[in-house]
Amino acid sequence: QSLLLWRELPSQRAGSNQSKRTVGARGADDCGAASPGANGRGGDHLKSFASRPDTEVAVICDADSKVGEGRCEKTAELQGGRKPKFVQDMRKVFDDPNVDAVLIATPVFLHPEHF
Numbered sequence: 001q002s003l004l005l006w007r008e009l010p011s012q013r014a015g016s017n018q019s020k021r022t023v024g025a026r027g028a029d030d031c032g033a034a035s036p037g038a039n040g041r042g043g044d045h046l047k048s049f050a051s052r053p054d055t056e057v058a059v060i061c062d063a064d065s066k067v068g069e070g071r072c073e074k075t076a077e078l079q080g081g082r083k084p085k086f087v088q089d090m091r092k093v094f095d096d097p098n099v100d101a102v103l104i105a106t107p108v109f110l111h112p113e114h115f
Contacts, residue, residue, distance in 0.1 A: 032058035032098040036090055038071035041105040046071060049103075050078035057084045058098035 033049040035042045038060050049055045057075045062068035068086045076083035085096070093099055 031055045032096075032100045033103065034059040034061060034084075034093045034096075034099045034101070035103045035105070036061045036093070037105070038062040038064075038068050041107075043071060045103045045105060046075055047078065050075050055101075056082060059087060059093050059096050060084045061087050061090055061093050063088060 031052075031054060033055050034057065035045040035049070037043075038046065039062070042062075046057055046060065049057050056079060060068050060071050060075065062071065065086070065088060068088070072084050072086050085098075087093060093102060
């Protein structure tokens with residue numbers, strides 16, 4: 001199961017300052033996305049986000065810097081060279097003005113039917 005955290009796109013935000021966006025060359029209503037965890041299901045989500053014409057992976061977060069930096073390189077290839085920023089702290093993802101949506105996947109053993 002997955003949880004999608006979404007905030008309004010820049011043009012929908014009252015008094016928004018769209019000039020704070022720094023990643024890539026996407027349009028005002030294109031979605032800046034992130035997913036914690038760059039391996040496994042998180043990596044699959046990042047690939048899906050990166051392949052959408054209306055979405056750009058803006059930030060990749062992973063506890064393992066080697067894994068995260070590697071996923072940034074792979075994601076840049078899928079996004080025409082636009083490399084996401086790498087962080088190890090999810091709070092930085094939530095604070096980043098380039099991130100509009102965060103998809104959080106839970107492992108199977110944490111799904112409700114297992115409790």
